[in-house]
Amino acid sequence: MTDQPPMKRACKGVDCPNDAGDLQCPTCQKLGFKGSFFCSQDCFKKNWADHKKIHKGSSTTTSSSSLFSFLRSIFPPFAVSYPDPETGFFNPWPTFNYTGPLRPVYPLSASRKIPNSIPHPDYAADGIPKKGRTFARTNKPELLDAKSIQGMRKVCRLAREVLDIAAAAIKPGITTDYLDEVVHEACVERKSYPSPLNYNHFPKSVCTSVNEVICHGIPDNRLLLNGDILNIDVTLYHEGFHGDLNETYYVGEKAKADPDTVRVVETARECLNQAIAVVKPGVLIREFGNIIEKHAKSQNCSVIRTYCGHGINSVFHPPPNVPHYAKNKAVGECKPGMTFTIEPMIALGKYRDVTWPDNWTSTTIDGKKTAQFEHTLLVTEDGCEILTARTADSPGGPIPRLELKEEASQS
Incomplete structure (x- = not known):
């Protein structure tokens, strides 16, 4: 030897x-x-x-x-596995107690740059959002005037274009880092800043959440597999306004052939559509959660409670907060001129979540799949306008339900 x-x-x-x-x-x-x-x-x-x-x-x-x-029970120890000599890739937290089969594939590519000619939000340089953070009237949503509404319509239309471009690129064998590049370049082509980039130090231009990842997944070098589901969450900042939307997509035909996968994706889609259907002046913000959870439970799914929808306009996340679970205590009611998101996150198993050591990636506590859909909405005089609505050419869309498995969901 x-x-x-x-x-x-x-x-x-x-x-x-x-x-x-x-x-x-x-x-x-x-x-x-x-x-x-x-x-x-x-x-x-x-x-x-x-x-x-x-x-x-x-x-x-x-x-x-x-x-x-005690501290290490809250903050997992920093540990790096050595890069694979053939690929250079590695799992940055090999001792972390992952809840499902998904693993990060590092190193991350460098954060992509935005030309100085494109207007940047106030957090672009130091990662700290400033606009809208005040102790005064913290729960009072802004009601937009006609000019601001036009600004929101424009940015949301551009955001839809960018999401559709990214969705068209999804296929087994590509990485989510590649999709980050696609989104980034599409934003720059539209003279827009990708809102997630350096927002509270988020390192990428889009959130990509695979399988058990609820939200805030960081694009990396893992290859998408036939059978995965992928949520792409796009937000643009254009001419002073943010537009926000996301959808969950099937990766390959294998994903469409699994009854549980189809059940969670289509339930999440239906939950959003049912909540949007009741948006009009006078409807209480807390009512959306009642509608969403009722439908989710009817499909043997649970509703993630940690994250909620939010106001959106010239500020990325202003009031109101929009919880998606029943019997919540959200404050306020819909009024003409309000713009906000509804974005239910629906899980096959338990609703509780675990965050990876990157302090962003949130996964289901039992490692089961989860799906999410999101629109930016404008409350009108007699209903609402879906500012990020799908077009006739938008990739994805609903598919027929398959026969459900008998296994009960735990919530």
Whole structure:
């Protein structure tokens, strides 16, 4: 048996091409975080500002092992598996207790750039939204004038175009990172900023949520498989307004042949349509959740409660909050000129959720599939206008239900 050379470690310095030596971050050592090796002291110092973010939620001022154990039960330890020598890809959190079969495939590509000639929202530079964050009238939705309504119609039409372009590109064997590129370029072509990019430091231009991912999935290098379902959540910022929509799509014919997969996707679609059907002046915001949960339960599905619909206009997420579950305590009623989203997230199993260590990707607690649909709506004098409505050429759309399985959903 011959001696094998030691496995090389990648330096944790951003874009550093060197192999790491034995120099490890001392704070990571104290906290039990693995894999934080650097090639040199200078490289460690240079990357400290970014690297120290992984210590968030941990204390370096106490030696209490019980405190460390408590914190680590909330914030999983940072651990990096070594890149596959053939592909260079890896799972960044190999010790994380994933709830289903899906795994992230890193490294992520760099965040894509937007030309300076395209107007940027206020958070584009530092990741911190500012507009609309005030202590005054925090629950009072804005009622738009005629000019602002026209602005919302335009951005929502563009957002629909971008989503349809991305949806047309879906097929087994492509990556969600490729779809991020498709969305990004389509936004730039329309002189629009992709609203998710650097919103609270989200690293990509679109959210792509596969199978058990409820929402906020980060595009990466995992290949889409025949049998997957994929939600694409697109938001554009154009001429001062945001337009937001999403749909869940079947990846390949295998997905359309599974009764449970079809059940959760079509139930989510129907839940949104039934809620939209009652939108008109005077309807209470909390009523949408009653409608959505009633239909979801009738189809043996559950409603995710952590995330809700929201107001949208010149601000990405202003009032009102729009919960999707029954007997919620949402404040307010529909009034002409309001623009908001309804975006129910429906699961085959339990409604509770777990977030990956990236602090974005939210999955079902039991790893079962989940689907979501979203429209931006304008309340009119006698009903509502679906600003992000599908067109005759929009990819996707409903398919016939298949025979349901007998297995009961747990909620």
